[in-house]
Each structure stands twice: as C-alpha cells, then as structure tokens.
Amino acid sequence: MTHEDGAQDTVLRLTGITKRFGALTANDDISFGLARGEVVALLGENGAGKTTLMNILFGHYTADAGTVEVFGRALPPGQPGAALAAGVGMVHQHFTLADNLTVLENILLGTRPLWAPGLGRAAARQRVAQLSRDFGLAVHPDARVGALSVGERQRVEILKALYRDARILILDEPTAVLTPQETEALFETLRRAVAQGLSVIFISHKLHEVTAISSRVLVLRHGRLVGEVATARTDRHRLAEMMVGAEISAPAPSVARPGAVLLELDGVETEAQGNATGLRGVNLALRAGQITGLAGVSGNGQGALADLLSGLAAPSAGRMTLGGAEVADWSPRAAVAAGIGRIPEDRHRTGTIADFTLTENAVLESYARQPVSRRGWMDRAEARRRAEAIIAAYDVRCPGPETRIRLLSGGNMQKLILGRVLEAAPSIILANQPVRGLDIGAVTYVQERLIAARDAGAAVLLISEDLDEVLALSDEIRVISEGRLSPAFPRGSRSPAELGQWMAGHGFDDAA
Amino acid sequence: MRLEPIAAPTPARRLGLPALALAATVVLASGLSMLAGADPLATFGQILQGAAGSKFALLETLNRATPLIFTGLAVAVAFRAKLWNIGAEAQLYAGALVTVVIGTQTGLPGPLAIPAMALAAVVAGGLVLLGPVLLKVRLGVDEVVTTLLLNFIMALFISYLLEGPLKDPMGMGWPKSPALPRDARLPRIVEGLRLHWGFVLALICALGVWVMQTRTTLGYEIRATGLNPQAARFAGIPVGRVLVKTALISGGLAALAGFSEVAGLKGNLTADLSPGFGYTGIIVAMLALLHPLGVVVSALFVAGIFVGADSMSRAAEVPSYIADILLAAALLFMVLAILLTRVRVVRG
Numbered sequence: 001m002t003h004e005d006g007a008q009d010t011v012l013r014l015t016g017i018t019k020r021f022g023a024l025t026a027n028d029d030i031s032f033g034l035a036r037g038e039v040v041a042l043l044g045e046n047g048a049g050k051t052t053l054m055n056i057l058f059g060h061y062t063a064d065a066g067t068v069e070v071f072g073r074a075l076p077p078g079q080p081g082a083a084l085a086a087g088v089g090m091v092h093q094h095f096t097l098a099d100n101l102t103v104l105e106n107i108l109l110g111t112r113p114l115w116a117p118g119l120g121r122a123a124a125r126q127r128v129a130q131l132s133r134d135f136g137l138a139v140h141p142d143a144r145v146g147a148l149s150v151g152e153r154q155r156v157e158i159l160k161a162l163y164r165d166a167r168i169l170i171l172d173e174p175t176a177v178l179t180p181q182e183t184e185a186l187f188e189t190l191r192r193a194v195a196q197g198l199s200v201i202f203i204s205h206k207l208h209e210v211t212a213i214s215s216r217v218l219v220l221r222h223g224r225l226v227g228e229v230a231t232a233r234t235d236r237h238r239l240a241e242m243m244v245g246a247e248i249s250a251p252a253p254s255v256a257r258p259g260a261v262l263l264e265l266d267g268v269e270t271e272a273q274g275n276a277t278g279l280r281g282v283n284l285a286l287r288a289g290q291i292t293g294l295a296g297v298s299g300n301g302q303g304a305l306a307d308l309l310s311g312l313a314a315p316s317a318g319r320m321t322l323g324g325a326e327v328a329d330w331s332p333r334a335a336v337a338a339g340i341g342r343i344p345e346d347r348h349r350t351g352t353i354a355d356f357t358l359t360e361n362a363v364l365e366s367y368a369r370q371p372v373s374r375r376g377w378m379d380r381a382e383a384r385r386r387a388e389a390i391i392a393a394y395d396v397r398c399p400g401p402e403t404r405i406r407l408l409s410g411g412n413m414q415k416l417i418l419g420r421v422l423e424a425a426p427s428i429i430l431a432n433q434p435v436r437g438l439d440i441g442a443v444t445y446v447q448e449r450l451i452a453a454r455d456a457g458a459a460v461l462l463i464s465e466d467l468d469e470v471l472a473l474s475d476e477i478r479v480i481s482e483g484r485l486s487p488a489f490p491r492g493s494r495s496p497a498e499l500g501q502w503m504a505g506h507g508f509d510d511a512a
Numbered sequence: 513m514r515l516e517p518i519a520a521p522t523p524a525r526r527l528g529l530p531a532l533a534l535a536a537t538v539v540l541a542s543g544l545s546m547l548a549g550a551d552p553l554a555t556f557g558q559i560l561q562g563a564a565g566s567k568f569a570l571l572e573t574l575n576r577a578t579p580l581i582f583t584g585l586a587v588a589v590a591f592r593a594k595l596w597n598i599g600a601e602a603q604l605y606a607g608a609l610v611t612v613v614i615g616t617q618t619g620l621p622g623p624l625a626i627p628a629m630a631l632a633a634v635v636a637g638g639l640v641l642l643g644p645v646l647l648k649v650r651l652g653v654d655e656v657v658t659t660l661l662l663n664f665i666m667a668l669f670i671s672y673l674l675e676g677p678l679k680d681p682m683g684m685g686w687p688k689s690p691a692l693p694r695d696a697r698l699p700r701i702v703e704g705l706r707l708h709w710g711f712v713l714a715l716i717c718a719l720g721v722w723v724m725q726t727r728t729t730l731g732y733e734i735r736a737t738g739l740n741p742q743a744a745r746f747a748g749i750p751v752g753r754v755l756v757k758t759a760l761i762s763g764g765l766a767a768l769a770g771f772s773e774v775a776g777l778k779g780n781l782t783a784d785l786s787p788g789f790g791y792t793g794i795i796v797a798m799l800a801l802l803h804p805l806g807v808v809v810s811a812l813f814v815a816g817i818f819v820g821a822d823s824m825s826r827a828a829e830v831p832s833y834i835a836d837i838l839l840a841a842a843l844l845f846m847v848l849a850i851l852l853t854r855v856r857v858v859r860g
Binding site: 021344349350351356368378 | 516727728735736743747748750
C-alpha cells in the first residue's frame with residue numbers, strides 16, 4: 001500500500017529542510033510526506049543525515065530552512081514540547097528512561113502538572129494495561145526499569161509515546177540492540193499500531209528489516225534525499241546501491257586453515273563493573289588462522305571479554321594462557337607486548353586522542369619502546385615516518401601526519417587504528433565492533449584487512465552486535481549471553497534463528 | 513543560545529581572540545581609572561614607567577617575576593595533565609620551610625648548602641602534592657578541594673612554627689625564622705644589582721619543562737593523560753604513575769619559588785613570604801595558555817603590572833588595587849577567549 005504525496009490523509013509533511021553544521025550540509029533541501037497508517041523507512045548510511053532530520057522534526061535542532069507540518073499545522077521550530085503536543089513520539093536509539101523508577105512512573109514522568117496532587121496511578125495503570133494489550137507490548141507496570149532487558153525497555157519507550165497520544169512514532173535504529181526474536185515482536189507491535197491508524201517513521205541501515213516492515217522507503221545519501229520507492233517495487237540490492245551510490249560486494253573469505261591455539265581461557269570469570277555484565281565460567285580458544293565471531297545482544301559481557309583481552313581487566317577466577325604460558329602480570333602494555341592487536345569499540349574515546357596529531361596517535365602503543373624512543377627521549381622523525389607509512393599503506397585520507405586526528409572522518413580514523421594494530425604484526429587480533437558507524441566502502445576495506453591478517457596466520461576475535469557481519473566473516477561462531485559463552489559453532493552450522501535463541505539465553509544450561 | 517564546537521579554528525581566531533582579550537582588559541582598566549578621576553593614558557604610562565622605566569624598576573619587575581615563573585610553571589605542568597593543582601601556595605611554603613631548616617640547622621658550608629636546600633625544597637613540594645594525587649588516583653577524591661585546603665593547613669602550620677620551634681630568638685618577638693648564613697644565600701648575578709640567580713634558575717626550569725613536554729616520553733604521557741585518560745590507559749600508558757610523576761614535578765617547581773624567595777631575596781621565613789604567588793601562578797599559567805616559555809612572558813607581564821601599579825599609585829590618585837582588577841579581568845577575558853577559539857555561539 002503506497003500513499004502518494006498530496007493525499008488527503010497526510011499527517012506529516014516536511015518541506016525543503018536544510019541544516020548545515022559549519023562546512024557540512026547534514027540535510028540538503030529534503031521534502032517528503034507521511035500518510036496515515038503507513039510505515040516509512042528512512043534508509044541511509046551512518047552520517048547520511050537521518051538522525052539530524054529526525055532531530056529537526058522533533059524540535060531538538062532548528063533547521064536553517066524549511067518547514068515541518070503536523071496534521072496541517074506548522075510546528076514552531078526548536079520546541080520538542082510542541083512536537084509532543086502535536087502527537088509526535090520519538091524512541092531514541094539510546095533510551096531516555098530513569099533506571100531507578102518503575103515502568104509506570106517512567107511513563108507518567110512529565111505528563112502531570114507540577115502541582116497536581118498524586119500521580120493518578122490507578123487510572124494510569126488501567127490505561128497502560130489497555131495500551132499493552134492493544135499493541136502487544138507486554139511489560140510489568142511495577143517492574144523497576146533498571147531490572148528490565150533492553151527489549152523490554154524499548155517497549156516502555158514506545159508505551160511512553162503511546163500514553164501521550166502519539167499518532168506519529170519515530171523509531172531511531174530500534175533494532176540495533178535487539179535479538180532477531182525481539183525484532184520480530186517489535187515488528188508485530190508496529191503492524192498493530194499501523195492497523196489502528198498510527199504512522200511510523202522507521203530509521204535503519206539494515207536492508208532486510210526495511211524491506212520486512214515498511215511500505216515505502218526514503219533513501220538518504222550525504223544529506224540529500226536520493227530515492228523514494230514503494231517497498232514492493234524494489235529489492236535489497238537496489239536499495240543498497242541507492243544507499244551507497246555504487247555496486248557493492250561483501251568480502252567472501254576463503255576457507256580457513258586453523259593452526260595452533262594462541263590464546264586460551266579456562267573457566268575465566270571477571271567482576272561485573274557497575275551495570276556491565278562480567279564473564280561467567282568462560283572457556284575460549286583462539287586459533288591461528290581463524291576468525292572467531294562473537295555474537296550477542298549488546299551488554300551481555302562483550303565489554304568484559306574485550307577488556308580482558310585488552311589488558312584493562314584481569315580474570316578474578318580461572319586461567320588465561322597465552323602461547324602456552326599462564327598470564328600473570330596483566331595490563332594493556334603487557335597485552336601489546338604479548339602480541340595482541342586491539343581495535344577498541346569506541347574509536348573516538350578509547351582508540352585515539354582527538355587533539356593529538358596522526359603522528360602522535362600512530363605511536364600510542366609503541367612510543368615507550370625503541371626505535372620510537374630511547375631512554376625516555378622521543379624520536380619525532382621516527383614517529384612521523386611510522387605515521388606516514390600507515391597513511392600510505394592503509395589509505396588514510398588526511399591533510400598530513402601533523403593534522404589533529406579530530407578532523408578525520410570515522411572511517412579514516414579507523415584505518416589509522418587498523419594500521420597501528422596491524423603494523424605491529426600481532427599474532428592475536430581483538431576487533432571489537434571494527435566497522436560500526438563506517439560507510440560501506442570503509443567497512444569492506446576493514447573486513448578485507450582482517451581476513452588478510454587471518455590468512456597470514458593471526459587469530460582474530462571479532463566482536464559484533466551485527467549478526468549478519470558475524471555470519472559473513474567468522475569461521476567459527478560463539479554466542480555470548482549474560483556473561484556465558486556458547487559452544488563453538490562452525491561456519492554455516494546454525495541458522496540466524498538458532499543463534500537468536502542462544503542470544504536470548506536459551507540452551508546454556510544443557511551445554512556445559 | 514548554544515555553543516557549537518569548531519573543528520579547526522583558524523590562526524586568526526587562535527591569535528586574534530587572545531589579543532582581543534588583552535584589548536578588552538585595557539579598555540576596562542581605562543574606564544576604571546577614569547572613574548577614579550585620572551587620565552587613563554597617564555595611568556598606563558605611569559604603570560609602564562614604574563615597571564620598566566628605570567634600571568631599578570626593571571630589576572624589581574624581574575625579581576617579582578621570579579617566583580611567578582616557578583609557580584606558573586608548576587600550574588602549567590599540572591594543568592597539562594588535567595591535574596588541577598590549586599595548592600602551589602602550600603608547596604611554595606613547604607619549599608621555603610625546608611630551605612630555612614637546612615640553611616640554619618645543618619651548618620653545611622655554602623657551596624653544599626645551596627644545592628641541598630634546592631633539592632630538599634623540590635622533594636618537599638613534591639611530597640605536599642603527592643598526598644592529594646594519591647587520594648585522587650586511588651579513591652577519586654577531587655584534587656581541587658584537597659590542594660586548595662592544604663594551602664590553609666600549610667599557612668597555619670607555618671604560623672605555628674614561626675611562633676614556636678622555628679622562632680628566631682633574636683627576632684625581638686617578631687614571628688620570623690632565624691636568617692640564613694651569608695654563604696647559604698643565592699648570590700647576586702651582578703654585584704650591586706638587586707637580582708639574584710633564582711631568576712636564572714627559573715629561566716632554566718622553563719626551558720627544561722618545555723624540552724620535557726615536547727621531546728620526552730614523559731611529556732608525551734602527560735599530554736596524553738590530560739587530553740584523554742581513557743585512551744591513554746587503553747594504549748598502555750600507566751595513567752596513575754604519570755599523575756604521580758606530574759605531581760612531583762609540579763610541586764617541586766612551586767617549592768623552588770619558596771627556595772628562591774628565601775635564599776635569594778628575604779633570607780628568612782615569615783608568614784607573609786608570599787603575597788599569593790601560588791594563586792597568581794594560576795593566572796600566569798592561564799595567560800600563557802600553559803606553554804612553559806609563555807609562562808616566562810606572562811610572569812614578566814603580571815609582575816610588571818604589580819610593580820608598575822605600586823609605583824603609579826604613589827604618583828597618581830589611582831589605588832594600586834587596579835593591578836588586581838587588571839589581572840582578574842585579563843584572566844577572565846583570556847579564559848573566555850580560549851573557550852571561544854574552540855566553540856562558537858549560535859542562536860537557537
């Protein structure tokens with residue numbers, strides 16, 4: 001079912017939206033309409049301008065030009081309150097819930113006048129229960145939000161919007177944190193919402209989800225609306241082409257030839273860090289010449305495992321052996337010295353120092369050793385030579401090695417980190433979300449380099465929340481759930497649905 | 513009104529804004545001196561005259577700048593690592609204290625006493641800052657609070673010593689320590705001129721800090737730790753140890769101000785040895801944008817304003833407090849200028 005612009009039942013219309021940040025045009029003259037009872041997918045790579053556009057619609061940003069009309073009336077710019085009152089509800093990628101309050105309290109937060117006596121819980125509880133039934137959003141109203149799973153929290157966010165009589169729901173990358181089963185449940189909720197006359201804008205860069213749920217697809221590229229098609233009249237391949245503007249091909253790794261075990265964890269436990277899950281009785285062997293993929297919903301202990309291999313945390317129980325010898329004095333420097341190459345999850349905050357130059361960033365892990373320094377004195381020419389070598393060999397686009405790395409795009413920053421790691425010829429590589437947020441060209445580049453490192457004999461641990469990426473690259477897959485590790489599944493031995501069961505925590509008790 | 517970060521500030525922005533800040537300071541001070549009923553141009557002329565108009569004035573300015581270079585360097589070194597050392601005043605007094613104790617109690621001959629006093633001062637100043645830094649590294653205690661409060665603890669401790677164990681028996685009841693013997697004092701650079709070798713030591717320290725920051729692995733570690741401790745830790749930089757080393761250097765530099773004031777100028781310890789050199793060091797370091805060579809320039813500037821304003825207030829009817837206002841305004845405008853080189857204000 002496709003609604004053309006200009007139809008009578010247009011609930012939302014954006015006209016000529018333009019937004020610039022300095023030299024960058026994040027949104028360039030974007031216009032489209034949203035009809036009653038349809039799901040429109042907003043598709044685009046990271047940095048294409050999707051989130052900016054939605055932030056303008058919701059009043060977080062003010063557009064440099066253009067207007068937003070909801071139910072035929074123009075929204076005053078820069079006022080989230082006005083968008084809310086007009087019936088626009090937004091579910092952000094990062095939830096905006098108070099962990100220490102209950103579900104009901106979170107939903108009521110901000111809906112009552114400041115001086116109203118009491119919260120009117122009884123009536124509210126009934127209404128929330130009704131909404132839960134109508135939209136298939138099962139969640140206990142008295143549960144503390146801090147104790148809920150990510151999927152449940154998302155349901156609370158949606159309930160929050162529905163409770164405020166939202167007629168237009170905006171979901172920003174809603175599936176990034178969900179298992180395949182949870183995603184299916186979310187889609188069921190959206191179908192019910194649409195059947196009841198709501199309209200949905202679904203922001204994503206995952207093609208199969210876009211084709212599964214939307215009736216119409218808008219494609220953004222470099223801030224411009226480059227395509228608008230009915231979902232029924234297109235396919236994933238065509239959408240991908242529109243998104244990146246060129247033919248794409250995912251790297252297909254050759255058959256692995258696994259060698260000796262380079263790193264082994266035997267019954268390893270780590271302490272939970274605040275809200276972050278620790279590891280529970282983890283057994284893991286990383287073999288030379290093999291990519292081990294770690295699948296799982298975010299926050300299930302990936303961080304703990306990455307910290308352990310990075311040297312930031314030590315096991316509280318169990319044994320960790322590297323090349324046959326048990327690890328004693330464990331630190332980031334020890335990890336680097338032991339030949340572990342580490343690509344951290346957050347390249348901006350952990351992988352680089354934004355106000356350091358490329359040269360200074362290139363020697364972050366080698367500055368204390370010869371030949372970059374001798375007896376405490378830095379050899380700046382040598383550091384610069386290293387940076388130039390990485391820039392050339394890894395195709396880092398930059399004005400020069402003395403540029404502050406802050407000015408580089410995410411992809412080029414990641415290439416520098418990749419070069420820093422691979423130039424040290426590590427025997428073990430920890431790649432934690434190595435392609436998150438990169439454009440497709442950079443994704444392919446990074447993945448090919450990791451495969452090449454594997455072929456050269458490195459043991460690679462690939463941690464990713466994108467199941468498709470894990471399936472495509474891994475010779476062997478492990479699933480992590482609540483700090484526990486599943487058995488090793490060879491390539492192709494499990495379907496995404498089966499892995500989804502493991503991701504949701506099923507199967508761990510009978511698998512010792 | 514919102515602040516939007518600027519990815520790459522132009523050189524015009526980076527140099528123009530600090531210049532604008534100084535200009536704004538001058539405008540403000542002119543207004544104030546007009547309010548006091550004086551001709552602003554004449555006032556500035558007298559300040560300049562008093563700061564650098566004669567050999568005597570110039571030497572006085574250099575003398576006043578010496579402790580400010582030390583405390584300014586102490587603050588600049590610490591702030592680079594985002595170690596907020598507000599306690600240079602306490603470290604200065606610690607340095608002055610051990611200088612007096614070693615100089616008057618050990619009976620070392622001069623050529624040995626001077627290096628021993630300097631070295632002991634450095635160690636003492638480092639140790640005074642070590643406590644707050646260990647509390648910060650181990651327990652996450654805010655060092656702004658601990659270093660600031662240590663200033664008062666040290667001031668009271670010095671008062672106690674000067675009324676008790678360290679009181680000069682020949683001091684006619686004044687709360688002051690015995691004086692250093694002649695040969696334990698820093699000699700004058702040129703005989704007959706009131707400028708001692710402490711000034712040269714301060715210049716050497718500035719050069720040393722600059723070399724340390726730009727050429728050594730420690731300097732690299734300090735900058736990395738200050739800019740992004742999380743990334744520094746991930747890369748294998750021992751962040752806690754770097755902060756401890758930074759503290760020893762910073763505290764040591766501040767303590768050298770106390771050493772140089774006692775051994776070079778005053779000869780003994782009194783409770784009013786420092787008219788806030790430790791605090792003024794923060795202004796000096798900020799005006800220098802934390803650059804160690806810039807600290808020398810800004811210390812001369814700040815000292816010149818103090819010395820010049822003193823002499824100006826004797827000649828004109830403008831109170832010498834204008835020096836404090838000038839410096840406070842210069843600091844505030846400069847902090848604003850530094851902020852505005854990194855962000856721009858946009859409406860909406």
